[in-house]
Amino acid sequence: MDRLGDLHDLVAALPDGVVLTDPDRIEGYRHDYTRDPTTGTPLAVVRPEDAAQVQVAVRWAAAHRVPVVPRGAGTGLSGGSSALDGALTLSLDRMRAVEVDPDCQVAVAEPGAFNAEVKAAAAEHGLWYPPDPSSFEICSIGGNVATNAGGLCCVKYGVTTDYVLGLDVVLADGSLVTLGGPRIKDVAGLSLLKLFVGSEGTLGVITRVILRLVPGQGRPSTMVASFPTVEAAARAVVGVRRRLRPSMMELMDRASINAVEDHRPMGLDRDAGALLLAQSDAPGDVRDAEIATLRTVCEQEGAADVFSTDDPDEGEMFVQARRIAIPAIETRGALLLEDVGAPIPLLPDLLRAIAAIAAEHEVEIPVIAHAGDGNTHPIVVYDPTDAASEKRARLAFDAVMQAAIALGGTITGEHGVGRAKKAALPDQLGPEVMALNRRVKDALDPDGILNPGAVL
Amino acid sequence: MDRLGDLHDLVAALPDGVVLTDPDRIEGYRHDYTRDPTTGTPLAVVRPEDAAQVQVAVRWAAAHRVPVVPRGAGTGLSGGSSALDGALTLSLDRMRAVEVDPDCQVAVAEPGAFNAEVKAAAAEHGLWYPPDPSSFEICSIGGNVATNAGGLCCVKYGVTTDYVLGLDVVLADGSLVTLGGPRIKDVAGLSLLKLFVGSEGTLGVITRVILRLVPGQGRPSTMVASFPTVEAAARAVVGVRRRLRPSMMELMDRASINAVEDHRPMGLDRDAGALLLAQSDAPGDVRDAEIATLRTVCEQEGAADVFSTDDPDEGEMFVQARRIAIPAIETRGALLLEDVGAPIPLLPDLLRAIAAIAAEHEVEIPVIAHAGDGNTHPIVVYDPTDAASEKRARLAFDAVMQAAIALGGTITGEHGVGRAKKAALPDQLGPEVMALNRRVKDALDPDGILNPGAVL
Structure with missing residues (x-):
């Protein structure tokens, strides 16, 4: 003792x-x-x-x-x-202060502040902090930085690391360093700031974050297209990205549509192979033009039904359907949540591979996806009271990561490796890059006291 | 031997x-x-x-x-x-291949390829690689990555690191690692990819770059405003940034305006304290609205003369005036080129401090700036045949960096530390962050064979 x-x-x-x-x-x-x-x-x-x-x-x-x-x-x-x-x-849940400097266009936040609190503080000055994990109302900005979190608007606005200008970090020996600052461009010294973003608590403890803010987002218009197959929807994503940058481009497959309809009927097309939900927040006439382009591409790729609205409330209803997908699927059993990604043109292949894995292992794997970024969340559902079901689910969970790796993809696009995906990391990175990760970790935390067992 | x-x-x-x-x-x-x-x-x-x-x-x-x-x-x-x-x-000047994958929206480039060659290859597919150092026609993409280069459009589109999705790097022991890949979102393992960006050849040798491309840029409209003082122009920059993201926002002070006019008369206002040169590349009516906002803010901040044009060729003439500023100033003597930055609201203070340093050390310091990013290029001019002049110039060069540091700024926004600014780096970073840089450097290059004497 x-x-x-x-x-x-x-x-x-x-x-x-x-x-x-x-x-x-x-x-x-x-x-x-x-x-x-x-x-x-x-x-x-x-x-x-x-x-x-x-x-x-x-x-x-x-x-x-x-x-x-x-x-x-x-x-x-x-x-x-x-x-x-x-x-x-x-x-860090008691360190929640947020201050906004509107002239500098930065928010200075303690790590426990919620993402939504940063957004709200920025909005008071007509400014905006874009990254928006689905959990933005309850997740902390420190956690966002530690995982380099993404979200729905990242397809146009980028991920957390793109907004981090400065960090205070307590290192493994207890010393505190300040990296970066409220400066848009700064290349003085190695990019240590960016190294700490996404380091999942393995290199230091973030105690303060300086975030870049941008002018407020425009009012979005929304398009929803239903496709006969998930591959057709994925092809539409590829087609859209060559022509414009929508401010949202989400995909739900048939299983996740039906899970949402079972949980809270919203009139989604239960027979669709997949839905694409896209938004444009471009100003003025451009928004209408972008929605028209989105419609055209979806129709060309065989969308059975295309709906659009410039009413933000009506659009938000569909976004809510997307956001409640995980809670809706949660009512069907215990979940193993994936975060795999692939190069955009291989999105149809990834989705086909996931369907094959579900069939092979006899588990349900509904898929929701930040499709415009090639980042998908297959959700392996199992019965936690049935050991055989759980075993099949865990095999399927691993198989999905391996499928992503085989396509030149990633095991995690925005959630991090943590402990749940650690075993698959060497398969993605290979021994040389793993060794390089280890060398950097050892240099910064020689005694290995910071979040051991996570990531590496 | x-x-x-x-x-x-x-x-x-x-x-x-x-x-x-x-x-x-x-x-x-x-x-x-x-x-x-x-x-x-x-x-x-x-x-x-x-x-x-x-x-x-x-x-x-x-x-x-x-x-x-x-x-x-x-x-x-x-x-x-x-x-x-x-x-x-x-x-790396013989490794110049560039390939574009239009579906993936990436360019795969060898490090010796020029920035302009990447842009051209992307344009063949209607795509665009944004970062645009003034030297884009003659600088290499490998050098851009090594310095995390910026440019004129970065005020809206970000810097090099925002576009690097993958790197092949030869490490200090001669082994080759592949980091990242053609995936938009990927948080698997530490952010080593971002660590190598901006490492100025001190951590490895870049042998291949995978760059994110975006849809082609819209046709820009241009605004030029002349201000009685450089401070008024800087205040206008602060005002603009709160309301929109122009696709270019450059500043030239009186000395650089006059250097350009002496070198190649273009009808710029020689009596202006400063010129702001801004563009909007927004589509459709939005471009006109943004130009109108730019005009309004400049007028409110006391611009004496505001001109705008939607003719891209006419606009490009002004951009050329900005681009030839350095060659124009070069005709006046030898140059020490600064790259200091400050938080945007302190831009007026930084410009005032530079003027005071020029007066104190009796040297000419014309200033051009990527003003929208708070990144300035004061250019210390001296007579290379006069040792006293050179000595005064070197003192002024150091004093400008110290002034930036005193304002919470940086000694380098986009050019890198290299050997020229190395002595000032500890003053900016402080001993703890210097030690942290050294630990990472030592972990990756224990024998110190990679670009010794640069940065650290």
Whole structure:
């Protein structure tokens, strides 16, 4: 019980309530949304109020070689913040301040602030922070940075890393560095800022983020097209991308359409092979022209039914249908959520491969996709009370990642590797790139205390 | 002469003509555009035809602990590829292939291909590679990646790193890794791809680049506004950025206007304190609306004269005036070209500080700027035949970097640190971040053979 003895030093060094050891309190900080069955029980949960307290916790952990698992809002989808036995879970959920500098067009946010809170603070000044994971109302900006999160508007506006101008990071030895700053262009020194984005807590703990903001988004018009097959829809995606950059381009396959209709009937076409949901937020007449182009391409690729509206509320209804797809599918069983991607022209091949895997392993795998980015979320559904079903699901989950790799794709487009996809990472990267990852990790965290077991 | 003896092994291992040792041939590969007076003479210049030959050269260099200076087209502005005595200069100028995959919307380029060649190859398919350094017709894409180059359209379209999807890199031990690929979103593993972008040849030698392409740019309309003071122009920049994203927003101060007029009279207003040159490439009516907004903001900030045109040729004339500013200023003496940046609202302060430094050190410092990004190019002019003038210029050069740092800015927005700005880097980054840079460098190049003396 040496560690517990030492823990008293940490408790004493921090204000009351920062270090939680009560098992009931800890329980809520063990899992992220992946609900990884191998999740452990931390020695303590530390909830710092500022960067100095983060440093105290990391210094203590470094001195005692206790692993540290950084955690944002706990909405991760790859087990990147699942608790480890005997480790500290370092929850940033109390560091939630957001300030906007409208002249500089930046938001300065603490890591626990929700994505939606950053958006809201920006909107007060007529500005906009684009990246929009489906969970934007409940996910933290620190977690977004740690995973280089994407979302629905990324097809036109890019992902989190494109908006990160500066970071404060507490390193593995407890020291704090400031990288970048409120400057649009800055190439002084190595691109360490970009290295920390997407590092999933394995290189440091983010304590402050400076985000680039842009002028407010235009009012979107919406198009929904139903296709006889998922391949036809995927071909339409390829065709659209050559001609314009829609502000949203989502795909739902038949299984996910039907899951949504079962859960909350919205009048979607249950017989369609796939739906494409696209938006244009271009200003003025251009929006109409883009919607017309979207319609034309979809019709050329064989869309059976094409609907469009310039009423944002009506459009938002369809976006909601897309956003509730995961909760809707969740009512059908336990889920293993994929995040595989492929080069855009191979999207039809990837979707065909997924259907074949579902058939082979006798599991349901509905697919929703940020199709315009080639990033898909096949969702493997299983019966958690049936061991055979779970086993088939896990085989299918791995097979989907292998299919993506075989197509020159990726096992994760925006959720991160975490613990759930770690086993497949070497298959994608190969031994040389894995070794290079390891060299950078070892250089920055030689004792391996930062989120061990995640990613690498 | 051990090294020369060993060099025969390298010569023998590569096809005829790949290794140059003739001093006359070598001379052309010693300098980049910085013409750093400390430039040395390399042991040999290696001009590989493919990645395998790059590997042969780097393996030989690693085995013999001979430094390697990677070099693109030699248009660098910070001495990043200046030759070192006794080193290999590894020139990628023969590796110039470019292929475009229009469905994937990517260009796959060898590092020696010119930026303009990538743009041209993309345009054949109606696609566009945005980043546009002023030197785009003669600079290499490998150099662009190595410096994370910017340009004029970056204010709307971002910089090089935003377009790099994949890299092949020869590491310090001669092994070759492939990072990323033709996938829009990919967060598998650490962001090593982004780490190599902007690493100025200190971490590896880039042998292949996969670049994201976008649909072709719209026809631009152009606005030119002349302001009584440079501060008024800078305030207009701040005002514009809150309302729209112009596709170009350049500033020329009085000294650079007059240098251009002396060099090639174009009817620019010699009495203006500064000119702002802005474009909108938005489609349809939106372009007119954006130009109208640009005009309004400039008038509100006190522009004396505002001109706009939707004739692209007429607009291009003004862009040419901006592009020839450096050659025009070059006729006035030798140059020390800065690349300092500041947070946008502090642009007026930075420009005021530069004027004060020019007065204090009795040197001319005309300023051109990618003003919309807060990235400025003050150009310190001196008489190379007058040691006192050169000394004053060098003091002014350093003082400008210190002024940028004091404003929370950067010593380099897009040209890189190279050798010319290396001394100021610790003042910007501080000891902790310098140490972090060093740890990453040491992890990837433990023997320090890759571009030693550059950046760090």
